[in-house]
Amino acid sequence: VPRIGPGGAGRTSEDAVWRDAIQLAINAPSVRNVQPWRFRLRRGVLELHLAPEASADAGDAALRTVTVSCGVVLHHLRVALRAAGETPVVELVRDPGPSALLAIVRLGEARVPTSEDRRLAGGIVSRHTQRAPFDARRLRGEFLDRLAVAAADEGGFLDVLRGARRDAVCRLLTGEDLLLARQAPALAVLSGAGDGVREQLEAGQALSAVVLEAAAEGCAVGFLDAPLRDPTARARLASFISRGETPMVLLRIGHAEPVPREPRRRLDEVLDVRESRGHPVPTHPGAQP
Numbered sequence: 063v064p065r066i067g068p069g070g071a072g073r074t075s076e077d078a079v080w081r082d083a084i085q086l087a088i089n090a091p092s093v094r095n096v097q098p099w100r101f102r103l104r105r106g107v108l109e110l111h112l113a114p115e116a117s118a119d120a121g122d123a124a125l126r127t128v129t130v131s132c133g134v135v136l137h138h139l140r141v142a143l144r145a146a147g148e149t150p151v152v153e154l155v156r157d158p159g160p161s162a163l164l165a166i167v168r169l170g171e172a173r174v175p176t177s178e179d180r181r182l183a184g185g186i187v188s189r190h191t192q193r194a195p196f197d198a199r200r201l202r203g204e205f206l207d208r209l210a211v212a213a214a215d216e217g218g219f220l221d222v223l224r225g226a227r228r229d230a231v232c233r234l235l236t237g238e239d240l241l242l243a244r245q246a247p248a249l250a251v252l253s254g255a256g257d258g259v260r261e262q263l264e265a266g267q268a269l270s271a272v273v274l275e276a277a278a279e280g281c282a283v284g285f286l287d288a289p290l291r292d293p294t295a296r297a298r299l300a301s302f303i304s305r306g307e308t309p310m311v312l313l314r315i316g317h318a319e320p321v322p323r324e325p326r327r328r329l330d331e332v333l334d335v336r337e338s339r340g341h342p343v344p345t346h347p348g349a350q351p
C-alpha cells in the first residue's frame with residue numbers, strides 16, 4: 063500500500079520516513095565514535111553496510127566492536143521507525159561477503175506507536191557515554207533485571223557482576239579503568255551467542271537495547287574495553303560469565319549528569335539514496351542537523 067504523506071506521492075513520503083529515522087538512529091554510540099555504518103536506500107529497501115574504511119586496517123578485536131557498533135545503529139533505527147509508527151522488518155545477512163552488506167530493512171504495516179516506543183526513542187536523544195565517575199545514586203535490582211531482559215530480547219546476554227565475580231573482573235583492570243569500575247553502581251558484561259558477524263550484530267542490538275533502556279530511566283553507561291582487547295584478559299573474562307557466550311563489551315552503569323553530545327557525521331555522508339536506475343538523489347536538506 064503506497065504511503066500518501068503531506069508531500070504527495072507515496073515514495074516521497076516514505077523516503078522522508080527513512081531519512082528522519084536514520085537521522086535519529088545515527089546518534090548511536092560506536093567504538094571511538096567511528097560511526098562505521100553506511101546506508102543505501104533503493105526503492106523502499108534500506109541496506110546497512112559496514113563502512114569500508116572502518117574495517118580496512120582493523121584487527122579481529124577492533125573489527126568485532128566495529129560490527130557490534132553497526133548492530134547498535136540497526137537497533138536504534140528500529141526504535142526510531144517504531145516511534146514513527148512503522149514496523150521495521152529486518153533481515154540480517156547470513157554470510158556478509160566483501161560487499162560488507164550487513165542487513166536489509168523494509169517497512170511492514172503502519173502502526174500506532176506505543177508510549178513504550180516513544181520512551182525508548184527518547185533515550186536516543188538523551189543518551190551519552192559516561193566517561194567520568196558516576197554519582198552516588200544506587201541502582202535497583204529490578205532495574206538491572208529489566209536491562210538483562212532487554213538484552214535477552216535481542217539475542218544478547220547482560221551479566222551483572224556481583225561479589226567474587228565482580229572482584230575477579232576488576233583484577234583484569236588497572237589505573238583509571240580500575241577506579242571507574244570500582245566506583246560504578248553496576249558492572250556488567252554484555253555478550254553474544256557466538257563470535258560470527260551475525261552474533262556480533264545481535265549483540266550490538268542487545269547493547270543498544272540496554273543503553274536506551276538505561277537512558278530512558280535517566281541512567282548512563284560507560285565502556286571499559288581493555289580486557290576485551292587483550293586475548294588473555296578476554297579469555298579470563300569469558301570464563302567468568304556463565305554459559306560460554308562471547309564477551310563483547312564490559313559496561314559500567316549508573317547515574318550521572320548529562321554531558322555535551324559528541325559530533326556525528328551528516329546524514330548525507332552516511333546515506334546514499336538512489337532511484338532505480340542509479341541516479342543519486344540529493345539528501346533532503348531539512349533532514350540534516
Ligand SMILES: Cc1cc2nc3c(=O)[nH]c(=O)nc-3n(C[C@H](O)[C@H](O)[C@H](O)COP(=O)(O)O)c2cc1C
Nearest residue numbers: 091092093094095127130131190191285286287324
Ligand atoms: C561497541 C562499543 C565500544 C566502545 N568502547 C568504548 C571504550 O572502550 N571506551 C570509551 O570511552 N568509549 C567506548 N565506546 C563509546 C564511544 O566512544 C562513544 O559512543 C562515542 O565516542 C560517541 O559518544 P556518545 O556515545 O557520548 O554519543 C564504545 C561504544 C561502542 C558502541
